[in-house]
Amino acid sequence: MTSAEVHLEQVSKVYDDSPVLQNIDLHLAPGEFTCLLGASGCGKSTLLNLVAGLELPTHGTVLAPGRPALMFQDHALLPWLTAGRNVELALRFAGVDRSAWRTRAAELPRMVHLSEAYDKRIHQLSGGMRQRVALARALAQESKVLLMDEPFAALDAITRDLLHGELTRIWEERKLTVLFVTHNVREAVRLGGRVILLSSRPGRIARSWEVDIPHPRRIEDADVTTLTREITASLHQEIIRHACT
Amino acid sequence: MPAPESTAFAAGLDTLEAQQVPAARRWPRRTAAQAAPPLLAVTLVLALWQAAYLLGFSDTLPAPAEVADDLGAAWRAGTLLPALGHSLARCLFGFMASAVIGILLGLLLARIGPLRTTVGPVLGALQSLPAAALVPVAVIALGESESAVYAVVLLGAVPSIAVGILSAVRQIPPQLLRAARTMGATGRATATHILLPAALPGCVVALKQGWTFGWRAPMTAELITSTQLPGIGRMLDEGRNQHDFSLVLAAVVLILALGTAIDVGVFGPLERRVLSHRGLAPDTMSA
Numbered sequence A: 001m002t003s004a005e006v007h008l009e010q011v012s013k014v015y016d017d018s019p020v021l022q023n024i025d026l027h028l029a030p031g032e033f034t035c036l037l038g039a040s041g042c043g044k045s046t047l048l049n050l051v052a053g054l055e056l057p058t059h060g061t062v063l064a065p066g067r068p069a070l071m072f073q074d075h076a077l078l079p080w081l082t083a084g085r086n087v088e089l090a091l092r093f094a095g096v097d098r099s100a101w102r103t104r105a106a107e108l109p110r111m112v113h114l115s116e117a118y119d120k121r122i123h124q125l126s127g128g129m130r131q132r133v134a135l136a137r138a139l140a141q142e143s144k145v146l147l148m149d150e151p152f153a154a155l156d157a158i159t160r161d162l163l164h165g166e167l168t169r170i171w172e173e174r175k176l177t178v179l180f181v182t183h184n185v186r187e188a189v190r191l192g193g194r195v196i197l198l199s200s201r202p203g204r205i206a207r208s209w210e211v212d213i214p215h216p217r218r219i220e221d222a223d224v225t226t227l228t229r230e231i232t233a234s235l236h237q238e239i240i241r242h243a244c245t
Numbered sequence B: 001m002p003a004p005e006s007t008a009f010a011a012g013l014d015t016l017e018a019q020q021v022p023a024a025r026r027w028p029r030r031t032a033a034q035a036a037p038p039l040l041a042v043t044l045v046l047a048l049w050q051a052a053y054l055l056g057f058s059d060t061l062p063a064p065a066e067v068a069d070d071l072g073a074a075w076r077a078g079t080l081l082p083a084l085g086h087s088l089a090r091c092l093f094g095f096m097a098s099a100v101i102g103i104l105l106g107l108l109l110a111r112i113g114p115l116r117t118t119v120g121p122v123l124g125a126l127q128s129l130p131a132a133a134l135v136p137v138a139v140i141a142l143g144e145s146e147s148a149v150y151a152v153v154l155l156g157a158v159p160s161i162a163v164g165i166l167s168a169v170r171q172i173p174p175q176l177l178r179a180a181r182t183m184g185a186t187g188r189a190t191a192t193h194i195l196l197p198a199a200l201p202g203c204v205v206a207l208k209q210g211w212t213f214g215w216r217a218p219m220t221a222e223l224i225t226s227t228q229l230p231g232i233g234r235m236l237d238e239g240r241n242q243h244d245f246s247l248v249l250a251a252v253v254l255i256l257a258l259g260t261a262i263d264v265g266v267f268g269p270l271e272r273r274v275l276s277h278r279g280l281a282p283d284t285m286s287a
């Protein structure tokens, strides 16, 4: 087999007799940034949970190295800990030696420009800062694979734009394999090297696009806009298909 | 316009977006601010009481000063402290035993489904029983003794704590557990680092409820049983038998003062601390 980091082969998932995902074949090469698009409820989160090992497939095989890091839409940080302690806890769970926590946990927030938030509690941080702490926590796992489930959906456009830049920089520096779920076509084109469109009920891979636009990209770039239009049209067709049935 | 990726841009956004946390007030001022409203309330009640006395609303109502005299007399006679001590000791021991049993039972209920469906409703039913209804039961079963008093406390406080702990555990956001799993936390690490702290606010509330019952029940038991158990309940009983309104009110004032002191002095700060760490309550008690 290829040197792909993550393999899904003929993967199906059935919940209570209703097929959510069907015959998904997906291979993520090391260092590849893949965005997953689809209508609400088409099974994007389910797919991520399968790769993360939180769920088991009904059919097919899922291969991922070790324990992929997963970032949730609602950050899922522990509210009783400071930002820094949240990161330290991830290091502890990852089996990092206690003596190395403090230095490592200080270095990660610096990576996401959050050193000054180290001793703040989660509720004292803005939405964007929370997601950056969540990103730092995910990076603490030292996994080569980073799974992200609509991590920026709840943020305002300016903050989201900032985090797109940060994420791209970290992805390049750390040579991560990223699977990024989003509703936002423009975001997918802004970030991804490949954009995959899932159909709904059951979720299958409907189409995929290679994005050859060089980094650094900007959300308002003309190339980004052109491809966004094309993908949005396909997404709309997918949704319209369900109006007829 | 600077590139959105620039550090200065990020720092500016953070400053604008971050919640402005007011500097915590220093403790003497904070304590003063917290103590002022209850003190005001007490003064108001005393003033109304004095007014009612002066206006002669009731032939039997004693003046606040008379009640204070009674308390002073009891103090000088050396009966006040033992009464307080006995009642408080019963409450504390009863509460601590209830807390241990209630927490264990609550955790078992959260853990074991069949137990929840069978024992859960029984606990709910027990919770609705007032202490006064439990006293005769305990007295007949155990005789008129200290153990009857403790039985009443346990029967009331344990269900209340167990049910509270159960709901505290069940309200833990599943997302946190999933996050722990993806981070590779073992079962034990999840229990100590996620489950326990996540359930803590609910547990404090459960213990507070248990204490409310544990505090009132011994007094009821002292009052209702006919053996001579020293305590504030006994004071109430004597006052009733001697038609001494002033003595009865003295006992009531004691119960109120002590109960409020523990609420304000122990559970209040505990609850505030647990909640404010989680952003569920303001960091400082604002006006």
Ligand SMILES: Nc1ncnc2c1ncn2[C@@H]1O[C@H](COP(=O)(O)OP(=O)(O)OP(=O)(O)O)[C@@H](O)[C@H]1O
Binding pocket: A015, A016, A020, A038, A039, A040, A041, A042, A043, A044, A045, A046, A047
């Ligand atoms: N544990 C579960 N039990 C039963 N059905 C489930 C479960 N989890 C998800 N589903 C169903 O599977 C389908 C896909 O859910 P999923 O959360 O993966 O969608 P999604 O694409 O992430 O949607 P969204 O864009 O709203 O996040 C939905 O119809 C949902 O109701």
Ligand SMILES: [Mg+2]
Binding pocket: A044, A045, A046, A149
């Ligand atoms: Mg989803």
